[in-house]
Each structure stands twice: as structure tokens, then as C-alpha cells.
Amino acid sequence: xxxxxxxxxxxxxxxxxxxxxxxxxxxxxxxxxxxxxxxxxxxxxxxxxxxxxxxxxxxxxxxxxxxxxxxxxxxxxxxxxxxxxxxxxxxxxxxxxxxxxxxxxxxxxxxxxxxxxxxxxxxxxxxxxxxxxxxxxxxxxxxxxxxxxxxxxxxxxxxxxxxxxxxxxxxxxxxxxxxxxxxxxxxxxxxxxxxxxxxxxxxxxxxxxxxxxxxxxxxxxxxxxxxxxxxxxxxxxxxxxxxxxxxxxxxxxxxxxxxxxxxxxxxxxxxxxxxxxxxxxxxxxxxxxxxxxxxxxxxxxxxxxxxxxxxxxxxxxxxxxxxxxxxxxxxxxxxxxxxxxxxxxxxxxxxxxxxxxxxxxxxxxxxxxxxxxxxxxxxxxxxxxxxxxxxxxxxxxxxxxxxxxxxxxxxxxxxxxxxxxxxxxxxxxxxxxxxxxxxxxxxxxxxxxxxxxxxxxxxxxxxxxxxxxxxxxxxxxxxxxxxxxxxxxxxxxxxxxxxxxxxxxxxxxxxxxxxxxxxxxxxxxxxxxxxxxxxxxxxxxxxxxxxxxxxxxxxxxxxxxxxxxxxxxxxxxxxxxxxxxxxxxxxxxxxxxxxxxxxxxxxxxxxxxxxxxxxxxxxxxxxxxxxxxxxxxxxxxxxxxxxxxxxxxxxxxxxxxxxxxxxxxxxxxxxxxxxxxxxxxxxxx
Amino acid sequence: xxxxxxxxxxxxxxxxxxxxxxxxxxxxxxxxxxxxxxxxxxxxxxxxxxxxxxxxxxxxxxxxxxxxxxxxxxxxxxxxxxxxxxxxxxxxxxxxxxxxxxxxxxxxxxxxxxxxxxxxxxxxxxxxxxxxxxxxxxxxxxxxxxxxxxxxxxxxxxxxxxxxxxxxxxxxxxxxxxxxxxxxxxxxxxxxxxxxxxxxxxxxxxxxxxxxxxxxxxxxxxxxxxxxxxxxxxxxxxxxxxxxxxxxxxxxxxxxxxxxxx
Numbered sequence: 001x002x003x004x005x006x007x008x009x010x011x012x013x014x015x016x017x018x019x020x021x022x023x024x025x026x027x028x029x030x031x032x033x034x035x036x037x038x039x040x041x042x043x044x045x046x047x048x049x050x051x052x053x054x055x056x057x058x059x060x061x062x063x064x065x066x067x068x069x070x071x072x073x074x075x076x077x078x079x080x081x082x083x084x085x086x087x088x089x090x091x092x093x094x095x096x097x098x099x100x101x102x103x104x105x106x107x108x109x110x111x112x113x114x115x116x117x118x119x120x121x122x123x124x125x126x127x128x129x130x131x132x133x134x135x136x137x138x139x140x141x142x143x144x145x146x147x148x149x150x151x152x153x154x155x156x157x158x159x160x161x162x163x164x165x166x167x168x169x170x171x172x173x174x175x176x177x178x179x180x181x182x183x184x185x186x187x188x189x190x191x192x193x194x195x196x197x198x199x200x201x202x203x204x205x206x207x208x209x210x211x212x213x214x215x216x217x218x219x220x221x222x223x224x225x226x227x228x229x230x231x232x233x234x235x236x237x238x239x240x241x242x243x244x245x246x247x248x249x250x251x252x253x254x255x256x257x258x259x260x261x262x263x264x265x266x267x268x269x270x271x272x273x274x275x276x277x278x279x280x281x282x283x284x285x286x287x288x289x290x291x292x293x294x295x296x297x298x299x300x301x302x303x304x305x306x307x308x309x310x311x312x313x314x315x316x317x318x319x320x321x322x323x324x325x326x327x328x329x330x331x332x333x334x335x336x337x338x339x340x341x342x343x344x345x346x347x348x349x350x351x352x353x354x355x356x357x358x359x360x361x362x363x364x365x366x367x368x369x370x371x372x373x374x375x376x377x378x379x380x381x382x383x384x385x386x387x388x389x390x391x392x393x394x395x396x397x398x399x400x401x402x403x404x405x406x407x408x409x410x411x412x413x414x415x416x417x418x419x420x421x422x423x424x425x426x427x428x429x430x431x432x433x434x435x436x437x438x439x440x441x442x443x444x445x446x447x448x449x450x451x452x453x454x455x456x457x458x459x460x461x462x463x464x465x466x467x468x469x470x471x472x473x474x475x476x477x478x479x480x481x482x483x484x485x486x487x488x489x490x491x492x493x494x495x496x497x498x499x500x501x502x503x504x505x506x507x508x509x510x511x512x513x514x515x516x517x518x519x520x521x522x523x524x525x526x527x528x529x530x531x532x533x534x535x536x537x538x539x540x541x542x543x544x545x546x547x548x549x550x551x552x553x554x555x556x557x558x559x560x561x562x563x564x565x566x567x568x569x570x571x572x573x574x575x576x577x578x579x580x581x582x583x584x585x586x587x588x589x590x591x592x593x594x595x596x597x598x599x600x601x602x603x604x605x606x607x608x609x610x611x612x613x614x615x616x617x618x619x620x621x622x623x624x625x626x627x628x629x630x631x632x633x634x635x636x637x638x639x640x641x642x643x644x645x646x647x648x649x650x651x652x653x654x655x656x657x658x659x660x661x662x663x664x665x666x667x668x669x670x671x672x673x674x675x676x677x678x679x680x681x682x683x684x685x
Numbered sequence: 686x687x688x689x690x691x692x693x694x695x696x697x698x699x700x701x702x703x704x705x706x707x708x709x710x711x712x713x714x715x716x717x718x719x720x721x722x723x724x725x726x727x728x729x730x731x732x733x734x735x736x737x738x739x740x741x742x743x744x745x746x747x748x749x750x751x752x753x754x755x756x757x758x759x760x761x762x763x764x765x766x767x768x769x770x771x772x773x774x775x776x777x778x779x780x781x782x783x784x785x786x787x788x789x790x791x792x793x794x795x796x797x798x799x800x801x802x803x804x805x806x807x808x809x810x811x812x813x814x815x816x817x818x819x820x821x822x823x824x825x826x827x828x829x830x831x832x833x834x835x836x837x838x839x840x841x842x843x844x845x846x847x848x849x850x851x852x853x854x855x856x857x858x859x860x861x862x863x864x865x866x867x868x869x870x871x872x873x874x875x876x877x878x879x880x881x882x883x884x885x886x887x888x889x890x891x892x893x894x895x896x897x898x899x900x901x902x903x904x905x906x907x908x909x910x911x912x913x914x915x916x917x918x919x920x921x922x923x924x925x926x927x928x929x930x931x932x933x934x935x936x937x938x939x940x941x942x943x944x945x946x947x
Contacts, residue, residue, distance in 0.1 A: 038789065038790055085779060130782075133785075134787065144853070145853075
């Protein structure tokens with residue numbers, strides 16, 4: 001101990017015993033300390049990467065041009081208006097070098113081709129991470145509050161969704177995710193206000209339960225509540241994992257709260273419904289294009305049909321025959337706002353369809369719950385459950401108000417600070433993981449979690465996560481000029497007799513008119529300028545397909561002559577294109593020389609037959625509509641305007657704008673107007 | 686050679702320019718040395734004479750001097766940091782990132798400022814403990830103790846106002862909490878809170894206000910009180926002598942002039 005003390009004191013004396021020497025030593029130590037900071041600067045990570053890049057390109061054929069474009073030092077993309085300071089290119093030097101496409105080592109890889117120039121919006125706007133950082137750890141995986149780590153590549157489309165509120169062809173996952181948010185009814189409970197200020201609306205059409213007792217039994221409701229997907233594989237109703245007692249009480253309340261709807265219960269079953277020929281019903285089901293909206297599971301277990309209406313695989317297990325008959329006769333009696341058209345079937349047809357659909361039952365699917373009569377205590381408990389579970393957020397239920405803000409607002413979920421999230425043990429602590437896990441199994445986040453497990457596949461969950469991640473803070477604060485608005489339904493409704501008729505036929509369930517309606521069938525906003533009244537009348541009477549490549553067809557509604565006239569007159573007058581001047585229409589009948597000139601232009605100069613069929617015997621074009629009868633269908637003014645500029649009449653149509661001269665367009669219009677009857681070409685007069 | 690150097694030095698010191706700046710003149714007499722201290726605006730705050738043993742490490746542990754040293758480091762690094770810093774939202778935080786990632790030795794500069802600030806707070810407390818336990822606050826030094834307490838408060842306020850300037854989460858919430866404490870003062874609490882933040886919540890106004898406090902008002906106040914503090918050391922009879930130490934018999938307190946006080 002003493003010797004150590006002696007040693008220390010002798011060293012101390014040797015170093016600091018003399019004032020001058022002590023001063024010199026302290027100065028040297030200070031110098032060395034001050035040299036650490038510039039040395040750290042010099043040996044920084046990005047210096048090493050830039051040196052690595054230089055040595056990598058020196059072995060390549062185009063080393064000289066690569067080196068000429070190489071800029072040493074900190075590189076930065078700076079866009080103050082969107083808050084971008086990205087120094088990623090300091091290390092990622094080769095992002096813009098097309099010749100480095102074969103390089104696989106990071107950080108030197110070339111960036112894949114994207115629609116924007118790389119410098120235009122920077123990197124972090126899509127990839128997240130900390131842009132100003134110049135070290136890998138800080139840039140990619142910062143632990144700072146308010147800084148997101150790099151976004152996994154599979155969610156990258158969420159970046160596009162911050163500006164693009166519309167559906168892009170390059171972002172299928174994002175588009176699907178947004179669609180699912182509406183389709184799975186997420187936005188019934190959660191508020192999602194998109195950056196352009198509109199509130200997202202659900203498209204899952206949850207049925208009203210005001211008259212549920214007319215439609216089905218308490219036993220079926222019980223079985224459905226226990227597992228909706230057992231009844232219909234495509235059901236979007238989540239499985240709430242209710243106990244038998246809870247499901248029983250819920251069904252008791254729903255039946256007791258139901259009010260009978262006149263016309264449902266007092267309908268007498270048409271005897272033919274019971275012994276109608278099932279095969280006739282099947283063919284009527286096909287002819288009426290029920291499968292356009294309704295799906296049925298085939299023997300292989302695959303769903304065949306559309307997803308607009310409910311799946312009908314086991315509909316016979318569910319509905320009461322009297323209700324089904326009344327529904328098919330006129331669905332608007334039971335549900336005023338249903339998307340289903342009022343078909344105007346004859347009583348015989350109603351009976352056939354009812355019989356056919358009632359036969360769609362599954363003997364393995366038992367609704368035999370033997371629940372008996374409900375006690376008041378059960379009903380009261382059922383009502384309590386309805387309020388607790390938020391059933392009324394989706395369904396209309398007598399005596400229960402639709403809850404406001406039942407679930408958290410998701411408008412800025414894509415930037416939710418990590419500090420506000422509660423992660424499960426072992427979970428990767430990032431926002432995408434949190435969102436995906438929450439959708440996958442909300443129950444694992446605690447028994448008090450009210451959110452049900454939404455029946456989505458893994459891919460659908462990734463799509464939903466992508467769409468939610470696009471709802472970031474940045475998307476809300478983006479300058480307006482960078483924001484691309486999405487499509488929003490207008491509130492357009494046709495008025496008058498025709499309007500009532502169109503609502504009854506649910507035209508807008510398939511067609512879009514003046515920005516309102518679905519995009520399944522052609523937009524009818526300018527239909528009155530396009531078609532001839534006579535053709536429209538005959539098409540409504542007996543619709544046929546216009547495009548051989550498409551299988552969906554317009555259903556036949558059995559309209560009366562008077563109804564058809566009302567509709568035709570209204571469409572011809574009201575749905576006119578402002579781009580077409582009806583007073584300056586080319587003549588419908590033309591001299592044969594002009595017709596012949598048009599025919600030659602059609603076949604040789606513009607080669608229209610590669611997509612269209614003008615002569616069903618010789619032409620094989622099938623992409624565009626068949627033109628064999630176009631002379632009876634379209635108006636000459638429309639054909640002329642269409643040839644001049646198709647996109648002006650129907651934005652987004654794939655028909656190319658070939659810059660056809662006035663003269664050529666006039667000649668081809670003359671030719672097309674001569675194509676009048678099927679199969680026969682009257683052009684060669 | 687040394688003779689030649691001395692000659693040149695002598696010439697310089699006798700030149701008109703030199704004499705016009707340093708009035709005490711050349712010489713090693715007690716008078717010259719006393720004048721050298723007294724006639725410099727910076728040094729005249731200090732005693733012209735101190736007891737030699739008061740300059741030993743054990744008597745003060747140099748705590749006051751070290752505090753002053755950290756204060757000078759803070760002024761130098763602080764001025765350099767001001768060259769890179771905008772007291773605006775959200776640029777303030779971006780400037781932190783620039784200092785961290787692209788300014789040469791920026792991180793060193795910032796860390797030096799931060800660690801010196803921590804050290805200064807620690808040293809101020811240590812200094813006060815030493816003064817307290819040695820009883821150096823007693824007459825005639827009561828007033829200088831009070832000045833010291835004011836300096837403690839200024840140091841803490843400097844530390845607190847500097848905390849907001851990085852404009853990160855830590856800063857934001859620390860100042861939110863701190864200013865809410867001020868709002869708990871009876872009767873005038875909400876007024877103080879409003880005055881402090883220039884508004885009702887921590888935002889751009891608060892940042893600007895704290896910046897001005899941190900870089901101008903508080904440092905000037907500190908300098909003023911440091912001057913008074915040092916002046917009072919001289920006026921109160923120099924550095925404190927531990928009275929309880931037994932005097933050596935027959936030895937009068939040896940006094941000697943010191944040229945360098947620091």
C-alpha cells in the first residue's frame with residue numbers, strides 16, 4: 001500500500017513537479033483531446049462508404065464517367081415546403097446510376113425505376129427513417145421519439161398514398177387496403193378522415209335489423225353470431241367469439257326489438273314455390289345475372305359470383321320462404337335503400353326463384369339451437385351486449401342509437417407516436433408491426449379490447465396496414481398543390497318519375513351518372529348524346545352484350561312500355577354531353593362515295609378491325625365493342641366526336657386518340673352509320 | 686540571447702504605445718505590482734494582495750475559479766453554437782440534426798456546451814457547500830453570500846432555459862412541466878406562466894423568449910453579478926482565512942503580492 005502511494009507520488013512529481021513541465025504536459029493532453037473531434041469527423045462512416053464506392057466503381061468499365069458524376073462530401077435533398085432534408089445519398093451514392101443495376105451490395109445499389117425523379121420528393125417521404133442523419137444506425141433505426149425507423153419494403157406503397165388519394169395502377173396493395181377499410185366496415189366504427197377532408201364511408205352495406213324477425217329465426221341468428229363464416233365464407237361480419245349464453249341473449253333481444261314490416265309476414269306462399277322446377281329456377285337465376293352481385297360456393301369450395309350482395313350458398317338455412325318471396329318481388333319494401341334492383345318478376349318467376357334459392361341449403365349447417373322463448377332478463381342482457389359491442393355502429397337496430405366515435409379516430413394512425421402504443425412482450429416495437437398485430441388478433445392486447453377479429457387473410461391484412469400507414473401526419477400537412485384528390489361520390493339523384501324508376505331499378509348500383517354510383521357498368525352521364533332513342537328502348541326491353549370480351553350483362557327488368565318510354569325520354573334529354581353540339585351533327589345518310597372512303601379508312605389507314613368487329617364474318621377484333629350494328633345504336637354526332645377525341649367524351653377509355661382529321665372522321669362516321677343490321681354489311685352498296 | 690530579448694522587451698515596455706495602455710510601468714517593486722493589478726479594469730476587481738497559503742489547493746479547492754472556467758467555456762461554445770442555431774419552429778430541431786450530422790465537430794461543440802453546463806451546476810453547488818461548511822458566509826461576507834445565491838439562481842435558470850432550445854420531445858415536455866409548476870403560484874400563477882411562455886402553451890413564442898433569456902439577459906446578469914461577487918471578495922478582506930487554524934508562534938502572516946490571480 002505504501003509502495004503504491006510512493007509510486008503515485010513519484011510519478012506525480014516527475015510529471016507535474018516542475019511548473020513548466022506540468023504546463024507542457026497539460027497542453028499536450030488538451031491538444032490530443034481537441035484532436036479527437038476532427039479525427040472523428042474524418043473517419044466517419046459516410047467517408048468510409050464513399051471510399052468504398054470509389055474503389056467499387058474503379059473496377060468497372062465506365063469508371064471514368066461514374067467518377068465524374070461522383071460528388072464527395074455530404075449530399076442532401078432539401079425541400080423545405082414538405083419538410084424534407086434527406087442526406088441518404090451521402091452513402092447511397094449510386095442511386096441514380098443506371099449502369100449499376102447489377103450491383104447488389106448496399107449502400108451502392110441503383111434505385112428501382114419509380115414514376116418520380118428521385119430528387120423531386122426525397123427518400124424519407126416514402127421510406128421513412130431519419131433523413132438528416134449521416135450514420136446508418138441513426139438514419140435507419142433511430143430510437144428517438146417522433147422518428148420512424150425505415151419502413152419495411154412491403155408497405156412502401158403507403159408512401160404513394162400520402163399524396164395520391166386516387167387509385168393508382170402501380171399501387172395495387174394500397175388500393176385494396178383502402179377498399180377493404182370500407183368493405184370490411186372498419187370505417188363504421190373508426191373515423192377515417194382522408195387528407196382531402198372527406199370522411200371515408202363504409203361499403204359493406206350492413207343489413208338493417210329493424211325487421212329481422214320477418215326474415216329469419218332466433219335460432220339462425222344464434223348460429224350466425226357464434227360463427228358468421230360458417231354460414232358464409234365471404235361474410236365480413238367479424239366473429240365476436242361470444243359465449244352460448246351471450247349469443248342466445250343477443251338473438252333474443254334482436255328478435256324482440258324487431259317490428260314486422262307489412263307485406264313480409266302476410267304474404268301467402270305461392271304454391272308453385274314449393275314444387276317449382278329447380279332447374280328452371282337455376283336458369284332464371286343465371287339469366288337475371290344474380291351472380292353479378294351474389295356469390296355461391298361451388299363444389300370445389302370456391303366462391304363464384306360478385307361481392308356486392310350477400311353470399312347465397314346456404315340461404316335456404318337462413319331465410320323464411322314468405323320473406324324471400326316478398327323480397328324477390330320487391331326488395332324495396334323490406335329495405336328502402338338496398339342496392340338490389342326491383343326486377344318486376346312475374347308471380348311464376350318469383351315462385352321459381354324462391355324455390356330455387358330455398359333449395360340452397362346445407363344439411364350439415366344446423367340452425368337447430370332449440371332456444372325456446374326468451375325471458376325478459378335475457379332480452380335486457382341482450383340489449384346491454386348490443387350497446388357494449390357497438391352492434392349499432394354498423395346495423396340499424398330499433399331502440400339503440402348509432403354510437404358516435406365508437407372506436408379511435410384513425411385519420412393519423414400512420415404517424416402515431418410509438419410512445420403512445422402498448423406493445424406485447426416480444427413484439428417488434430414498430431408501428432407497422434403494431435397495426436398488423438392489432439388487426440390480426442385484437443384480443444391479445446387485453447380482454448377489454450372491444451375490437452373484433454376481422455376475417456381477413458394475411459395478404460388482406462398487409463393491404464389494410466399499408467392503407468393505414470398512408471394516413472400519416474405528413475399526408476395531412478402536404479401542400480395542396482401536391483395533393484391528388486380521390487374519387488368522391490356526388491349526391492346526384494335523378495328526379496321525377498324517371499328518377500323514381502331509376503331508384504327502384506337501382507341503376508346506380510352498377511352505373512355511374514354525374515359522379516354518383518358504381519363503376520361496374522358504363523357511365524351513363526352522356527348516354528343521351530351517344531345512343532339513338534329507338535335503340536335504347538329496345539335495349540331496355542331486351543338487353544344484350546356489347547363487348548364480347550365481357551361476361552357481365554345488363555339484367556332484364558320486364559319493364560312496361562310506359563316505364564321504358566319514361567326512362568328513354570329522360571335519358572335522351574337529361575344525359576347530354578356539353579362537348580357535342582346537336583345542331584352541327586353530321587348527316588346520318590351519306591353519299592356512297594363517302595361511305596366507301598370511310599370503309600377504306602376504317603380498314604386500312606386506321607386498322608380499326610384489330611380491336612373492333614364491323615363485319616362479324618371477317619373481322620376478329622374483340623377488345624372494343626362490336627360495331628356491326630353501330631349505325632342503329634349510336635348517333636352520328638357522337639361517333640364523329642368520339643373519333644376526334646375519345647378521351648374528351650369518356651376520360652380514361654383505352655381507345656387511342658389517333659388525331660384523325662375532320663375529313664377522315666366525317667368519312668368514317670358515314671361508313672359506321674351504314675352498319676345497321678347484324679351480320680349483314682350494308683356499306684358495300 | 687536572453688539579454689537581447691530582455692532589451693527588446695524593455696524597449697517595447699517603455700514605448701509610448703505600451704505606456705499609454707499599461708500605466709503601471711516597468712518594475713518589480715511592490716508598488717509596481719500593486720499598480721499592475723489595480724489599474725487593469727479586469728484585475729482591479731481582485732485583491733492586490735493575497736496570503737500565499739490561500740492559493741493552495743486545500744484552502745478553496747479552486748471551486749470558484751473552476752466555476753468561472755466552465756462559464757467561459759460556455760460563453761465561447763455558446764457563441765459558436767449561435768452561429769448554427771435558429772430559434773424558430775421547427776428549424777431549431779433541424780439545426781440540432783445539422784450540428785450532429787454535418788457541421789464539422791458540431792457534435793463536439795454541442796456536447797462540450799452541455800457537459801460544461803452540467804459541470805457548472807455541480808461546481809456551483811460544491812463551491813457553496815465549501816463556503817458554507819468553512820463558515821465563510823459570516824460577517825463581513827454575508828452580502829457576498831447573498832450575491833452567490835443570486836448567481837446560483839442565474840446558473841439554474843440558464844440551465845433551464847437552455848434545455849428548451851433543442852426543441853425535441855425531452856425539451857418540450859420538460860419546459861411544459863416546469864412552466865406548469867410556475868402556474869401553481871397563488872394568485873399570479875397564470876400571469877407568470879403566460880409571461881414566461883409568451884402564450885398559454887410551449888410554442889414558437891416560448892422558444893424565442895427562452896432563447897433571448899438564455900443567450901442575452903441571463904448571461905449579462907451573470908456577468909454583472911460575477912463582477913460584484915469578485916469585487917466583494919476584495920472589499921470583504923480577500924479570500925477567507927480559516928480562523929480556527931492555530932497560528933504559528935512568532936510568525937506574522939506572510940503576505941506576498943501575486944501577479945496572477947487565476
